[in-house]
Amino acid sequence: MLSGQDLGLDYRTGTSVAHAVDTVSLSVDQGSFVGLIGPSGSGKSSLMYLLSGLKRPTRGTVAFNGQDYRQISTPGLMQLRRQRFGFVFQQHFLINYLTSLENVMVGAIKRNHEVVAYAQELLRRVGLGDKLRQRPYQLSIGERQRVAVARALVHRPAIVFADEPTASLDQATGREVIDLLVDYRRRSGGSVVVVTHDPAMLTGADRVLQMRDGRLS
Ligand SMILES: Nc1ncnc2c1ncn2[C@@H]1O[C@H](COP(=O)(O)OP(=O)(O)OP(=O)(O)O)[C@@H](O)[C@H]1O
Ligand SMILES: [Mg+2]
Numbered sequence: 001m002l003s004g005q006d007l008g009l010d011y012r013t014g015t016s017v018a019h020a021v022d023t024v025s026l027s028v029d030q031g032s033f034v035g036l037i038g039p040s041g042s043g044k045s046s047l048m049y050l051l052s053g054l055k056r057p058t059r060g061t062v063a064f065n066g067q068d069y070r071q072i073s074t075p076g077l078m079q080l081r082r083q084r085f086g087f088v089f090q091q092h093f094l095i096n097y098l099t100s101l102e103n104v105m106v107g108a109i110k111r112n113h114e115v116v117a118y119a120q121e122l123l124r125r126v127g128l129g130d131k132l133r134q135r136p137y138q139l140s141i142g143e144r145q146r147v148a149v150a151r152a153l154v155h156r157p158a159i160v161f162a163d164e165p166t167a168s169l170d171q172a173t174g175r176e177v178i179d180l181l182v183d184y185r186r187r188s189g190g191s192v193v194v195v196t197h198d199p200a201m202l203t204g205a206d207r208v209l210q211m212r213d214g215r216l217s
Contacts, residue, residue, distance in 0.1 A: 001065060001191065002051060002159060003027040008059035009046050020046035021057070022214035028159065028191050033182060035202035036195045038211030044195045045163055047211065051193070052085055052161050053077040064158075083109055086152030088162040088181075092144045094136040100147045101132040107151040115154065122150040126180055142173040149180050159191045160184065166201055174201060 009021040020043045028034050028051070036044050049055040050062055053069050062069045064084070069077060081087075086107070094103045104119040105111065123132055126146040128139075136144050145165065152160055160181055166174025178201050181192045194201060202208050210217050 001028060001030045002063070004047075004051055004060065004062045006060040007047070007050050007057050007062065009043075009050055009055060010058045019214050021050060024060075024214070024216050026209065026216065028193060029206075030158075031185060031189045031191060032206040033185055033192045033194070033204065035205040035208040036193065036211060037197070037199060037202065037208060040197075042211040043214040044211050046214075048161050048163055048193065048195055052087070052159075053081055083155065084158045086155070086157035086160040088145075088148055088152045088160065088165040088177075090164040090167040092136070092148040094144055094147055094151075096136050099133045099135055100128055100139070100150075103136070103147050104150045104154050107154045109155045119150065119154050122153055123147070125183070126150050142169050142176070145169060145173075145177055146180065149177060153184050156188055157190055159193065161193050163195045164197070165194065166196060166198065171198070171200060174198070 005025050007021050007024045008019065011018045011020055024047060036047065038044050050057050064080065072080065095106065100123055101119055104123060105116065108115045108119065120132060123129060126149060128143060128146055131139065131143065139147065162181060166177055169177065178194065181194065182204060184190060185192050196202065
């Protein structure tokens with residue numbers, strides 16, 4: 001469904017060049033849970049940016065459902081991300097003056113009664129059915145991250161990219177967040193790509209990729 005071929009990403013600062021991603025090929029099958037693990041600076045986030053079209057590679061190609069990103073304009077890639085992908089980051093990036101429900105609706109493509117009902121259902125599923133009207137500052141850090149997960153799922157993405165979604169949480173709360181993503185995969189057939197430092201978050205993954213110095217090992 002998603003494939004990267006011979007991917008490279010260089011960052012140039014002054015005269016030096018960092019090879020953040022160096023000749024990486026991989027594919028993410030439909031409905032799979034793929035983990036990406038590796039030391040700090042090994043290129044995990046960079047690889048995820050390439051796969052999700054947030055950055056264009058210096059070398060190599062990425063394709064989603066057979067469509068090569070090189071053939072898609074930058075606004076087109078933005079639209080692809082918004083419609084087909086979901087994102088969860090270490091920080092929740094919720095909007096402080098919006099309620100939980102309104103924050104989830106930020107991820108929605110359409111706004112109608114059905115979508116609102118689905119947003120409410122997602123919040124119930126993540127255990128926040130009684131906190132639909134709270135604002136982020138009235139929630140715990142783990143609860144905020146669960147709102148962020150619901151926001152990432154409300155448009156039923158084909159792939160959820162999660163970059164260290166559990167890094168600000170204790171291990172038990174972190175695992176609950178991962179389980180929400182795994183549950184989404186089971187219900188919807190979507191894929192989940194999780195970047196983490198903690199192997200305990202990848203129990204049950206179909207594949208665990210190890211990254212080191214920009215390469216998969
Ligand atoms: N904007 C940038 N400009 C220059 N170099 C960068 C930039 N972003 C990342 N890098 C470099 O690219 C390499 C890979 O960074 P990346 O953020 O992908 O690593 P990571 O595996 O996600 O690390 P972490 O676990 O700390 O998040 C690092 O050496 C980093 O210093
Ligand atoms: Mg990173």
